[in-house]
Amino acid sequence: MPNSSRKAKLVIITLTGLLLSPLAISHFDDKQIPQSYRQSWFAMLATNFGPMVAMVKGDIPWQENEMAAYADELAAVTTLDVMRGFSDGSQKGTTRAKPEIWQNKPDFQAKMDDLDTAVAALQIVANQGTDRKAIAAGVAATGKACKACHDEYKAKDYLY
Numbered sequence: 001m002p003n004s005s006r007k008a009k010l011v012i013i014t015l016t017g018l019l020l021s022p023l024a025i026s027h028f029d030d031k032q033i034p035q036s037y038r039q040s041w042f043a044m045l046a047t048n049f050g051p052m053v054a055m056v057k058g059d060i061p062w063q064e065n066e067m068a069a070y071a072d073e074l075a076a077v078t079t080l081d082v083m084r085g086f087s088d089g090s091q092k093g094t095t096r097a098k099p100e101i102w103q104n105k106p107d108f109q110a111k112m113d114d115l116d117t118a119v120a121a122l123q124i125v126a127n128q129g130t131d132r133k134a135i136a137a138g139v140a141a142t143g144k145a146c147k148a149c150h151d152e153y154k155a156k157d158y159l160y
Contacts, residue, residue: 034085034087037082041077055067064130072123074119098152
């Protein structure tokens with residue numbers, strides 16, 4: 001039984017990756033590679049975090065295995081170095097990133113580190129699966145870490 005459970009989880013993770021690939025590629029512009037990289041990174045982040053928020057809010061049914069899978073994928077995304085997408089000069093072009101990022105990179109990096117920490121903690125509680133309050137608190141902490149960057153570093157007037 002454990003072997004079939006592992007296989008099922010592997011299939012779900014593989015399918016999730018395949019389904020998310022078009023999302024990531026849709027942001028790719030070979031003339032603006034850093035911008036495309038970071039926009040794809042954030043799209044994958046949102047695609048995994050959004051359903052977790054919806055489960056906590058009760059907008060979609062709570063499923064412990066799905067919550068854990070989303071947390072695992074979210075953690076996998078945060079292992080990619082998004083700061084590569086914020087290289088010097090990439091503040092121009094198609095972007096919602098405010099110039100303040102490049103003016104205060106240490107603060108921006110600290111906020112990204114806070115996000116990594118929140119996601120790691122969320123992954124742990126989501127994989128334990130039994131304490132919905134702890135999972136909801138982890139989702140809230142991750143959302144708070146996201147919002148800290150949005151408030152200071154994300155323009156509100158581009159595309160979405």
